[in-house]
Amino acid sequence: MTATTRPAAPAASRTCAGPPQAPSRTTRTVGLVGWGAIGRVVGRALAEGAVPGAALACVVDNRVLGSDCPAPQLGFEDALQRCDLIVEAAGQAVVREWGERVLRSGTDLLIASTGALTDAGLFVRLRDAGPGRVYFTGGAVGGLDLLQAVRGLGPLDEVRLTTTKLPSTLEQPWMDERLLARLRTAEAPVEVMTGTARDVPAKFPRSTNVAASVALAVGDLDRVTVRVVADPAATRTRHLIEASGSHGAYRFEVEHRPDPANPATSQVVPHAVLRSLAALAGRTGQIL
Numbered sequence: 001m002t003a004t005t006r007p008a009a010p011a012a013s014r015t016c017a018g019p020p021q022a023p024s025r026t027t028r029t030v031g032l033v034g035w036g037a038i039g040r041v042v043g044r045a046l047a048e049g050a051v052p053g054a055a056l057a058c059v060v061d062n063r064v065l066g067s068d069c070p071a072p073q074l075g076f077e078d079a080l081q082r083c084d085l086i087v088e089a090a091g092q093a094v095v096r097e098w099g100e101r102v103l104r105s106g107t108d109l110l111i112a113s114t115g116a117l118t119d120a121g122l123f124v125r126l127r128d129a130g131p132g133r134v135y136f137t138g139g140a141v142g143g144l145d146l147l148q149a150v151r152g153l154g155p156l157d158e159v160r161l162t163t164t165k166l167p168s169t170l171e172q173p174w175m176d177e178r179l180l181a182r183l184r185t186a187e188a189p190v191e192v193m194t195g196t197a198r199d200v201p202a203k204f205p206r207s208t209n210v211a212a213s214v215a216l217a218v219g220d221l222d223r224v225t226v227r228v229v230a231d232p233a234a235t236r237t238r239h240l241i242e243a244s245g246s247h248g249a250y251r252f253e254v255e256h257r258p259d260p261a262n263p264a265t266s267q268v269v270p271h272a273v274l275r276s277l278a279a280l281a282g283r284t285g286q287i288l
């Protein structure tokens with residue numbers, strides 16, 4: 001499944017009556033699912049007109065939202081009636097429950113919770129569903145465009161992602177008391193899990209979607225080895241991608257300030273979503 005863009009506007013057309021017409025741009029009507037750390041920033045920016053060619057039509061959330069929400073709160077079915085693009089910023093479960101229905105209704109879907117795609121069955125169903133198209137935001141990591149381009153030269157031999165976060169953001173319901181105690185009392189970095197991009201995002205569904213994003217770019221969940229590290233000194237979240245093959249070697253390292261309300265999420269992520277939206281809305285001059 002490849003993140004491609006479709007032009008929002010029809011090409012300029014020539015009529016019998018006169019000169020070529022300027023391209024008419026249609027506005028993408030956006031339904032935002034999730035009014036949390038990502039959704040609030042995305043929703044407010046859209047409502048302020050920050051993305052030319054994209055307008056916020058409604059917000060879907062399973063909590064009752066207050067008056068700070070700048071668009072009507074709708075249920076999912078009603079949102080599908082009103083929108084031509086759904087932005088998921090709510091969690092992997094939403095992609096599982098609604099992904100296919102969104103695409104089958106002819107609505108496009110931009111996914112933040114890429115970890116849902118580690119479910120092989122869901123991956124195939126979303127790939128084959130339509131007529132809506134599915135897109136992924138790059139989220140908290142960079143270099144995905146290049147890793148995707150490198151596939152044209154052949155497979156990479158090795159791809160590693162090391163994600164380092166504050167211990168509290170990595171606690172999970174499946175952890176036993178011993179591991180939780182190690183995280184809570186850590187005075188130095190603790191390796192919490194090493195696995196493939198197939199395994200890790202399911203274990204840390206709100207914290208390691210980036211592993212699935214790297215794998216989507218590389219085209220192989222099992223080729224990406226992921227290390228999850230809890231570091232009490234990680235006031236910034238770090239993601240290090242290292243990849244190599246016969247044609248080259250690649251290294252991308254980022255450090256993000258965590259969102260104060262939800263430190264599992266890096267502050268940059270809603271801006272990555274807005275960038276993706278700008279590309280989908282057909283803003284010119286965009287680096288794809």
Ligand SMILES: NC(=O)C1=CN([C@@H]2O[C@H](COP(=O)(O)OP(=O)(O)OC[C@H]3O[C@@H](n4cnc5c(N)ncnc54)[C@H](O)[C@@H]3O)[C@@H](O)[C@H]2O)C=CC1
Binds near residue numbers: 089092269
């Ligand atoms: N690709 C990437 O780099 C990243 C992806 N993410 C993904 O984005 C998701 C959202 O992140 P945040 O905004 O930080 O989370 P958050 O927890 O701050 O907000 C999530 C919002 O979605 C709502 N929600 C949850 N389940 C829902 C459902 N079934 N139906 C309707 N609304 C629902 C919640 O009520 C909440 O308002 C994360 O769970 C994660 O899967 C997060 C960070 C980075």
Ligand SMILES: O=C([O-])CC(=O)C(=O)O
Binds near residue numbers: 139207211267
């Ligand atoms: O925001 C981040 O740094 C990464 C994250 O939570 C995720 O991939 O789920």
